[in-house]
Amino acid sequence: xxxxxxxxxxxxxxxxxxxxxxxxxxxxxxxxxxxxxxxxxxxxxxxxxxxxxxxxxxxxxxxxxxxxxxxxxxxxxxxxxxxxxxxxxxxxxxxxxxxxxxxxxxxxxxxxxxxxxxxxxxxxxxxxxxxxxxxxxxxxxxxxxxxxxxxxxxxxxxxxxxxxxxxxxxxxxxxxxxxxxxxxxxxxxxxxxxxxxxxxxxxxxxxxxxxxxxxxxxxxxxxxxxxxxxxxxxxxxxxxxxxxxxxxxxxxxxxxxxxxxxxxxxxxxxxxxxxxxxxxxxxxxxxxxxxxxxxxxxxxxxxxxxxxxxxxxxxxxxxxxxxxxxxxxxxxxxxxxxxxxxxxxxxxxxxxxxxxxxxxxxxxxxxxxxxxxxxxxxxxxxxxxxxxxxxxxxxxxxxxxxxxxxxxxxxxxxxxxxxxxxxxxxxxxxxxxxxxxxxxxxxxxxxxxxxxxxxxxxxxxxxxxxxxxxxxxxxxxxxxxxxxxxxxxxxxxxxxxxxxxxxxxxxxxxxxxxxxxxxxxxxxxxxxxxxxxxxxxxxxxxxxxxxxxxxxxxxxxxxxxxxxxxxxxxxxxxxxxxxxxxxxxxxxxxxxxxxxxxxxxxxxxxxxxxxxxxxxxxxxxxxxxxxxxxxxxxxxxxxxxxxxxxxxxxxxxxxxxxxxxxxxxxxxxxxxxxxxxxxxxxxxxxxxxxxxxxxxxxxxxxxxxxxxxxxxxxxxxxxxxxxxxxxxxxxxxxxxxxxxxxxxxxxxxxxxxxxxxxxxxxxxxxxxxxxxxxxxxxxxxxxxxxxxxxxxxxxxxxxxxxxxxxxxxxxxxxxxxxxxxxxxxx
Ligand SMILES: [Zn+2]
Ligand SMILES: [Zn+2]
Numbered sequence: 001x002x003x004x005x006x007x008x009x010x011x012x013x014x015x016x017x018x019x020x021x022x023x024x025x026x027x028x029x030x031x032x033x034x035x036x037x038x039x040x041x042x043x044x045x046x047x048x049x050x051x052x053x054x055x056x057x058x059x060x061x062x063x064x065x066x067x068x069x070x071x072x073x074x075x076x077x078x079x080x081x082x083x084x085x086x087x088x089x090x091x092x093x094x095x096x097x098x099x100x101x102x103x104x105x106x107x108x109x110x111x112x113x114x115x116x117x118x119x120x121x122x123x124x125x126x127x128x129x130x131x132x133x134x135x136x137x138x139x140x141x142x143x144x145x146x147x148x149x150x151x152x153x154x155x156x157x158x159x160x161x162x163x164x165x166x167x168x169x170x171x172x173x174x175x176x177x178x179x180x181x182x183x184x185x186x187x188x189x190x191x192x193x194x195x196x197x198x199x200x201x202x203x204x205x206x207x208x209x210x211x212x213x214x215x216x217x218x219x220x221x222x223x224x225x226x227x228x229x230x231x232x233x234x235x236x237x238x239x240x241x242x243x244x245x246x247x248x249x250x251x252x253x254x255x256x257x258x259x260x261x262x263x264x265x266x267x268x269x270x271x272x273x274x275x276x277x278x279x280x281x282x283x284x285x286x287x288x289x290x291x292x293x294x295x296x297x298x299x300x301x302x303x304x305x306x307x308x309x310x311x312x313x314x315x316x317x318x319x320x321x322x323x324x325x326x327x328x329x330x331x332x333x334x335x336x337x338x339x340x341x342x343x344x345x346x347x348x349x350x351x352x353x354x355x356x357x358x359x360x361x362x363x364x365x366x367x368x369x370x371x372x373x374x375x376x377x378x379x380x381x382x383x384x385x386x387x388x389x390x391x392x393x394x395x396x397x398x399x400x401x402x403x404x405x406x407x408x409x410x411x412x413x414x415x416x417x418x419x420x421x422x423x424x425x426x427x428x429x430x431x432x433x434x435x436x437x438x439x440x441x442x443x444x445x446x447x448x449x450x451x452x453x454x455x456x457x458x459x460x461x462x463x464x465x466x467x468x469x470x471x472x473x474x475x476x477x478x479x480x481x482x483x484x485x486x487x488x489x490x491x492x493x494x495x496x497x498x499x500x501x502x503x504x505x506x507x508x509x510x511x512x513x514x515x516x517x518x519x520x521x522x523x524x525x526x527x528x529x530x531x532x533x534x535x536x537x538x539x540x541x542x543x544x545x546x547x548x549x550x551x552x553x554x555x556x557x558x559x560x561x562x563x564x565x566x567x568x569x570x571x572x573x574x575x576x577x578x579x580x581x582x583x584x585x586x587x588x589x590x591x592x593x594x595x596x597x598x599x600x601x602x603x604x605x606x607x608x609x610x611x612x613x614x615x616x617x618x619x620x621x622x623x624x625x626x627x628x629x630x631x632x633x634x635x636x637x638x639x640x641x642x643x644x645x646x647x648x649x650x651x652x653x654x655x656x657x658x659x660x661x662x663x664x665x666x667x668x669x670x671x672x673x674x675x676x677x678x679x680x681x682x683x684x685x686x687x688x689x690x691x692x693x694x695x696x697x698x699x700x701x702x703x704x705x706x707x708x709x710x711x712x713x714x715x716x717x718x719x720x721x722x723x724x725x726x727x728x729x730x731x732x733x734x735x736x737x738x739x740x741x742x743x744x745x746x747x748x749x750x751x752x753x754x755x756x757x758x759x760x761x762x763x764x765x766x767x768x769x770x771x772x773x774x775x776x777x778x779x780x781x782x783x784x785x786x787x788x789x790x791x792x793x794x795x796x797x798x799x800x801x802x803x804x805x806x807x808x809x810x811x812x813x814x815x816x817x818x819x820x821x822x823x824x825x826x
């Protein structure tokens with residue numbers, strides 16, 4: 001007892017670093033394994049035990065794979081650009097760069113103290129100009145390929161973030177970072193990435209991924225493929241395509257609704273209606289971009305634009321309204337309204353006195369527009385529908401679409417919920433978008449040779465976008481004509497940085513190229529990715545998009561970046577709640593745990609609680625159990641005589657079974673089961689002696705969980721170099737004998753019975769000093785007097801029932817049954 005764990009940890013962390021054993025290089029002769037945790041945002045407050053838990057999950061896996069003989073790439077880096085760092089820096093009055101550099105240094109120190117086996121030579125951070133230079137490079141490549149465009153759009157603006165947000169960052173109308181801040185809509189010129197170009201492939205390939213099922217479902221829903229019909233309506237002589245899933249109701253269209261955020265709304269508003277429309281727009285300024293549910297509950301409102309649309313099938317002229325219940329972002333931002341058969345349209349028509357025209361009758365009666373109190377939305381037969389009169393409305397959907405296609409008035413289309421990715425941000429701490437505005441030449445990309453466009457250090461904070469007020473940054477010569485021009489002041493969404501960092505790890509020091517293609521071909525794809533489920537729809541979609549786009553640009557030769565994905569659970573504080581800075585009492589710091597128990601004990605404890613994709617709860621009491629185990633292991637190995645023996649057949653069997661089981665468990669992330677097996681194996685050593693090979697094998701198996709103490713003990717028993725480098729022990733199926741397992745179970749059952757009897761006797765006031773056990777002759781080998789005595793702290797004697805010498809004053813031996821010995825206490 002009383003081991004100096006801190007000293008052991010520091011010693012081996014130093015040794016690992018010195019010997020560079022976790023550094024990996026391309027080796028065509030060996031099978032590779034790329035293990036990666038989502039690179040973290042280096043928060044100024046550092047790591048708490050919840051983070052330590054995340055990284056330990058990956059570390060165990062990486063260590064295991066290394067011992068299994070794989071060439072393991074296990075790097076770490078930092079997602080160091082972005083709003084949180086900028087805001088935190090401003091708050092403490094520090095420059096974001098200084099603040100971030102400090103935070104990263106602290107992170108690295110903490111991560112090293114956890115004993116994580118990263119290849120630190122591959123470290124990268126996204127605020128490094130040598131990194132974000134390649135963000136700009138990709139942006140220009142995408143631009144050349146037509147995957148980047150600039151467009152005036154009504155965008156989501158968070159007044160707290162003071163920047164535009166992507167659709168993915170708006171949750172039910174509120175900012176993803178500020179759950180209490182409603183998003184405002186602003187028409188702005190912004191940069192977009194055409195993620196929708198890959199919508200089909202992003203959807204189709206989801207099924208091939210070895211990812212958690214719920215994440216795959218979330219991806220599919222986010223991409224959201226649906227089929228419908230695009231129909232061209234004519235307004236003021238122009239063509240206005242609209243999207244509908246109900247072309248069967250086209251004969252019942254009595255008005256059109258254009259979204260209040262439609263970029264071309266102004267074209268539709270006549271002089272006479274200007275005032276009324278403006279009044280309406282002002283009123284609903286902050287409403288919209290809500291979840292569909294919110295839209296449903298909204299009071300339907302609108303204003304007549306003064307324009308009329310011509311129904312391409314009937315030739316009817318119908319009024320065009322602008323309304324608050326059509327979202328600009330979905331479909332074309334305009335809908336054909338069929339009040340008789342759509343509830344929203346019905347409410348709107350009633351409110352503004354617009355015609356209602358029935359075109360579908362229920363099977364059993366006829367509808368009358370004047371008497372309807374709500375829309376009829378079920379199936380039926382078409383009426384008032386020209387040549388489709390009397391058709392079943394479901395069949396008419398297909399037929400009317402074909403008819404429109406033949407007449408070139410519309411077509412069948414696929415629609416996605418996935419939108420193009422808005423990447424412009426009006427903030428400082430991000431990658432400057434490498435574009436220049438010239439009055440003569442228009443938009444001019446920054447030449448590749450001029451990259452990186454660096455984030456200027458000296459700027460003024462607190463007055464909007466600091467780049468926009470930095471004269472030295474903005475003013476530039478046009479690369480084309482040499483005249484005075486201005487730089488783009490928007491920076492990139494930091495999800496751009498995290499969309500390809502896993503590629504840069506394969507070749508992080510390359511100054512000529514984003515990476516060497518050969519190196520990426522060797523290491524990629526990531527075999528095991530580990531991270532939180534909260535990234536199901538943003539990071540994981542963007543990263544998949546990036547991989548596909550880079551493939552088509554000839555930079556990579558694979559389709560998907562992450563073969564397997566594991567979502568870790570969350571570690572809660574002792575009170576059962578999330579560890580958060582705002583509740584410091586419940587935040588467990590690795591440093592403190594380490595001081596008290598040693599980090600190996602903490603790792604072992606966290607991973608023994610449950611499968612690591614479950615939420616866990618920290619417990620000061622619980623960790624004591626792991627501490628006792630670690631101390632027992634230390635004690636056992638401290639007496640070298642314990643490992644100079646010969647392992648008996650039973651231990652041999654147990655060892656082989658454990659090697660097999662632990663390997664399978666780690667592969668499946670059933671770490672908690674692996675730990676149970678390891679403890680059982682160790683218990684079987686207790687009191688006896690084992691041979692050196694068994695002692696070494698146990699250390700190897702325990703190493704991924706407790707890397708420091710196993711190194712220490714490995715060197716003590718004379719193991720070669722590092723146990724972290726040793727090969728994973730092989731098991732011999734022939735040596736696994738279930739009879740030992742059976743015997744163990746039986747003697748455990750017997751112990752239970754003995755303890756019960758002792759309790760009863762003691763309760764009755766009897767002192768017990770001896771226990772006699774009577775077993776059937778063929779079972780005598782299953783029970784050892786010595787072991788039972790040790791486990792019950794009492795003298796236990798085992799007899800076969802046919803033993804003539806047995807002591808059996810009460811004839812209890814007659815009660816013995818197969819697997820159920822007789823017991824006598826004295
Ligand atoms: Zn916000
Ligand atoms: Zn120019």
